[in-house]
Amino acid sequence: MxxxxxxxxxxxxxxxxxxxxxxxxxxxxxxxxxxxxxxxxxxxxxxxxxxxxxxxxxxxxxxxxxxxxxxxxxxxxxxxxxxxxxxxxxxxxxxxxxxxxxxxxxxxxxxxxxxxxxxxxxxxxxxxxxxxxxxxxxxxxxxxxxxxxxxxxxxxxxxxxxxxxxxxxxxxxxxxxxxxxxxxxxxxxxxxxxxxxxxxxxxxxxxxxxHAILLYVEAVSEARKFLSAARMASRNKPVVVVKAGRSDAGAKAALSHTGAMAGADAVYDAAFRRAGMLRVKTLDELFQAVGTLASGTRVKGDRLAVLTNGGGIGVLAVDELAEGNGQLATLSPATLAHLDTRLPATWSHGNPVDILGDAPGERYVVALEALIEAGDADAILVINCPTAVADSFEAAKTVINTLHGRHLPVLSCWLGEAAGAQARRLFADRRLPFYDTPEQAVQAFGHLWHHHRNQELLMETPPAVTDLPEDAPAKANAIIDTVLAENREVLTEPEASALLAAFGVPVVPARQARDGEEAARCSDELGYPAVVKVLSKDISHKSDVGGVKIDLTSREAVRQATDDMLARVRQSHPEARIEGVNVQPMIRRPGAFELILGVAEDPIFGPVMLFGQGGTGVEVIGDRVIGLPPLNPLLAQDMVQRTRISRLLEGYRDRPAADIEAIVLALVKLSQLVACLPRVVSLDINPLLADASGVIALDARIVVRVASKPRAPMTIRPYPRELEQDIVTQTGQRYRLRPIRPEDENALVEMLKRSDRSDIRLRFFAAIKRFDHAFAARLTQLDYEREMAFVAQPQGATSILGAVHLIAEPNHERAEFAVMVRSDMKQSGLGYCLMQAMLDHARRMGITWVEGEVMLENAAMRRMAKELGFKEQALEHGSDSVCLLLKLDQDAQASPKAVMAGAPDASDVDVRR
Missing domain, CATH: 3.40.50.720 (NAD(P)-binding Rossmann-like Domain)
Structure with missing residues (x-):
């Protein structure tokens, strides 16, 4: 409601x-x-x-x-x-x-x-x-x-x-x-x-x-609605949340490493981050964070410079910075040389910039101006410790005067209950962020940086991803049908590999064998050295039962290892159904990293994804992050960067860097699998080998469920591929109509640039000349749960010829719309087709009323709206606009004739948010 x-x-x-x-x-x-x-x-x-x-x-x-x-x-x-x-x-x-x-x-x-x-x-x-x-x-x-x-x-x-x-x-x-x-x-x-x-x-x-929203959360209900609302709110104002219950004693899943490692709190953390919110740990930190964000101070990076008159206090700031709040900025040789000429010889010659306990206000000015002009840091923390040989209040006044008209973010910390009180009041009067301790100040910098990063991920335009092969879902569903028909839930390794391969995840070729002799013939075909793994629908983790043999270099070795393994496993697990072994070529990638990619089902947020360091000690190492699908390359890359192993993946000493793009693409492909296959409830790829030549999944485990026991839906609605369609205008021209994607930003801006200024004014109620990223992102980065935009493209081309946008109220009773076609496409009937598609989708959403505001001079739009059944309602007296209003018949559907019918095109109707 x-x-x-x-x-x-x-x-x-x-x-x-x-x-x-x-x-x-x-x-x-x-x-x-x-x-x-x-x-x-x-x-x-x-x-x-x-x-x-x-x-x-x-x-x-x-x-x-x-x-x-x-x-x-x-x-x-x-x-x-x-x-x-x-x-x-x-x-x-x-x-x-x-x-x-x-x-x-x-x-x-x-x-x-x-x-x-x-x-x-x-x-x-x-x-x-x-x-x-x-x-x-x-x-x-x-x-x-x-x-x-x-x-x-x-x-x-x-x-x-x-x-x-x-x-x-x-x-x-x-x-x-x-x-x-x-x-x-x-x-x-x-x-x-x-x-x-x-x-x-x-x-x-x-x-x-x-102006800012604070949340104290114990649990979330209706996760999809929560995330949709949180993403909407975070785009408009800071949202800071403290979540009770941060322990990792969350839900466990016996069959899945991913389920065991996710933990309820890690999933909440991923959800808050995905929504652009800032999470803090305590109530005190909650208000500190909102005070910092509400001050208007913003940062664009995580590099902090510390300017202090006390070395020990500077070290405390650096220690707090190392707790995940950012990194200590590296001062350039030019900056150090400049400071050498202006500061006493005994200054610290590095960051923190310790200007000594006797520093007067002028020395603060010299150092602060040098740091601001150098641009080596994204923010500066200025600290003052009270001493008997320098005036703290004078230092505060000179710092404030130095900052006048400057834009680099500066945080302040004037210590001392009595000595710093007057200075802190001065900072408060000037609305400059100040803190009682260096730890609080560095935490505040961390809040600014993490909030910026979350907002950046919320608004950043991702690169395009290669679409899935059209037959990928069909191939995968055929495998799942076979498994469920046999009353099984766990895919065998060959089945799991085939399913992953359908979605473009690189896998190792494999053959199935019933005994040692057959395994030897398979290894002859695949090559040596070989790997043999027990094949059983009842054994979850093969290595735990001695069901894996590697580096088998000859035909005889494969035969002997297979027979011995089957005999041993049958003896130790007589209840297990043993079907034979899986034979694969031994993948030799010296120096490759072992990673884990996974999918698990959270009872509140539905499917979640995991990335981290893999191998047999995956739970012990505990280096993993959780994300919510669907993922784009930017979100996947952020998951990779938040792990400890990411620093190793960049290469070190004589070990070359891994192919990060291939790792990111594997995560995106796995996300697409989650969106397309709701019967997949958990999945582990462990290990995924990654090196400079790419990635390959050595082992995978997938659990499925019958459709009558549906998996919880994805919390963030994925791209609705099912709404893609072909349309034909009255002139017989065929176009591709599909929901808009974030990566359409450049194409949409190009459409606007190729349109007449008068059409732009009619669409946006203003003469817009510059279409920046923030403007375009608002039109292309949609929450499909409450809004939709369709774009029309020529067959086989990426240019955009027209777009229609629908934004529903949270209760889905009413929705506002906007439509525009490129100026050279007017009178083609394309706008009419876009409107029909929009109205059809509004009916699917259960919308009762569709409305929009149109300028009085936009006669073409008003004529088309009348043909579609809209009624005009006057706005306030003297307005240059009217409201178009249509009550939808939920049983009505656009006929082919209506889709192809021609009508004068409108340039625009506005959506007032």
């Missing part, structure tokens, strides 16, 4: 408190006090069957007695009364309720769970939204709303805080109020029976009073 009626929570016209009380210190009394004293301008009505007045205000005995229907209800009555109250409030027209009451299935008690479902069922007919149950309540300080039983009221500000824990909410509130931090919203979601993090992120992403 998402943001529908959330305005009733935070900007209601009236509020009712059900369960208000005069009993001191009761929840009902505290709620009444907070609501009355919050400053809300509308009526606050109380309901209690036993009271005449609450806090000297007339009380009502029942919901039916209320003089008007409340927009928002706050309920703190016993749990067995809540269902009937929700139903009664819904009938009166109430649009939202905050249920404070506990007792709705906490701890998975069946009776409480049933009560919770009954409450939701009662609210559903009225589209009434529920916050809670078992929550502290909500606050919207800008609207004067304190619908909580917190001990303090949140002052107005521009930070939104959303939490599952009421205790955390009150603790954060106490912490923030004492530091003068204000809030646009504070929401305690409790059990999240209805309104959850996804709903709140959608709402806050568009809220003008919210």
């Amino acid at each position: 998402s943001i529908r009626n959330l305005d009733a929570l935070f900007t209601p016209s009236s509020i009712a408190l059900i369960g208000a009380s005069n009993r001191p210190s009761s929840v009902g009394a505290v709620l009444a006090k907070n609501l009355y004293e919050g400053g809300f301008k509308g009526p606050v009505m109380t309901v209690n069957p036993h009271e005449t007045a609450i806090r000297s205000t007339l009380n009502y005995r029942s919901v039916a007695d209320l003089p008007i229907a409340p927009d928002l209800a706050v309920i703190c009555t016993p749990p067995n009364t809540v269902v009937a109250l929700v139903s009664e409030l819904g009938e009166r027209g109430c649009r939202a309720a905050v249920v404070i009451t506990a007792g709705f299935g906490e701890g998975n008690h069946a009776e409480g769970q049933a009560l919770k479902q009954a409450m939701l069922d009662a609210a559903r007919p009225y589209q009434m939204r529920i916050v809670g149950p078992n929550c502290l309540g909500i606050m919207a300080p800008h609207a004067g709303i304190n619908a909580s039983f917190a001990h303090l009221a949140a002052p107005p500000g521009n930070i939104a805080f959303v939490t599952q824990s009421g205790a955390v909410a009150t603790s954060v509130l106490d912490w923030a109020v004492n530091r003068g931090i204000g809030f646009s919203h504070m929401s305690s979601l409790g059990a999240m029976s209805d309104v959850d993090f996804g709903d709140m992120l959608y709402y806050l992403a568009l809220d003008p009073n919210t």
Whole structure:
């Protein structure tokens, strides 16, 4: 349901408190006090069957007695009364309720769970939204709303805080109020029976009073909605999250290295990173991070220069930097030489730049100017330790004056409770980031760098990836059909290799043999030395049972090794079905790296992918990262770079660098496999050998599941290849119509450059002359869960001739659209075909209303919209635009005749976000 009626929570016209009380210190009394004293301008009505007045205000005995229907209800009555109250409030027209009451299935008690479902069922007919149950309540300080039983009221500000824990909410509130931090919203979601993090992120992403969003997360529900909302919010404003429960005692999967190594927290970490959010570890760090990001300070790299008057303090900063917060910048010889001429001979001659304890303000200026002009660092941390021979406040003033008009990010740390207080106030007055300790300052730099990197991955244009062979899914599904038909779930190694090969992952050729003699004949064909592996549908890890023999250099060696292995395994595992052995050529790649690539199923986020150092000690080494599919080359490369082994893959000493592009491509191909084959629930490639000549999978293990037990869907909807189609215009021209991809950025910009300026103005309501990356990324990098764009291309070509864009509201009731064809393609009927495709997709999404805004002068668009059934609605008086509105018939589908029919093309209709 998402943001529908959330305005009733935070900007209601009236509020009712059900369960208000005069009993001191009761929840009902505290709620009444907070609501009355919050400053809300509308009526606050109380309901209690036993009271005449609450806090000297007339009380009502029942919901039916209320003089008007409340927009928002706050309920703190016993749990067995809540269902009937929700139903009664819904009938009166109430649009939202905050249920404070506990007792709705906490701890998975069946009776409480049933009560919770009954409450939701009662609210559903009225589209009434529920916050809670078992929550502290909500606050919207800008609207004067304190619908909580917190001990303090949140002052107005521009930070939104959303939490599952009421205790955390009150603790954060106490912490923030004492530091003068204000809030646009504070929401305690409790059990999240209805309104959850996804709903709140959608709402806050568009809220003008919210400049940054803080989350305290214990668990996520509806992961796809959460990620979609988080990606939307992160593009608009900083989103910082602290996640409770960071241990690695997550879900284990007995059949999969990947499942055993993923761990719940690692998956959450991957999800937050993929959404462009910044994750921190503690509540204190949460506010520190949002303060840093809200200051407007931004960095574009991870190199930090440290300028200090105390060597030991500089070393502490470097130690903290080594904890994953960035790297110490290397000062160029020219920079060092310049500093040598301006600083005392005993300065540190490196980074940290220690300018000695007696440094006056002028010495700070000299060093700071040199570091800024050199450009060796992405940011500078300036530290001052109080001494008896230098004035800390004077140093602060000179640093601030030096920074005037400069753009390089500079963080400051003036130590000393008394000595540094005046300087810190000065930095605060100038809105420059300052910190109490060097560790905090370096952490803040890490926040800036990690947030930049996450945003970069969210917005960066990936290179194009070679499409899969058309027959890849069919080949793979035939293998899976055979396995499931035999009541098996685990593919044999030959089956796994064939499936991987269908998707373009390099594998070792193999033959199956029933005994030693047959294995010897196979090795004659494949060559020596040879590898023999036991072939059994009942043995998961062959090396654990002595089922692998390598480096067999002769026919006799292969025969003997095979017979001995089969006899030994049959004796040690008599229950196992032994089908023979798998024979492969021995792959000799001296110096190759052993890697692991994997897929596992997370109960919340669905399929996840793993990359790291492989081999038999993979769990012990623990060098791995988790990512969410689908992957593009940039995301895959980021996964590789976040492992420890990535530094070795770059080459060292006499060991050449591995082919990183081949590793990245293998990850992307595996991601495509996940998207195409929902019956694959886990997969390990271990090891994947990687060296300068490329990669090859030596061993693979794949587990599948019948379609009647579907795998959890991918959290991020993959590219919808099934929507690709051919269209024919009225002139008989055939074009390829497909969903847009991020790598279409250059082609889309080229289409815009080749269009008339008048058409550009009609499309974007402005005379745009420059189409930069941020502009183009907004049009090409879509969340297919809530928006879609189709592009039209000539058959077999990459140029774009036209595009149509559809953006749905989070509740999928309404959607806005935009369409444009290249200027030289007008009057061809292409725009009509694009509109038909867009309307068909809107029906598939369950959209009820499609609308768009068009300039009055765009007569061609208005004529075409009329033919398609759109009605025009006037906007505000004097507007130069009208709104086009169409209610969709969900049973209607575009006929071939309609797709091919001609109509005047429109240049544009705008989407106002």
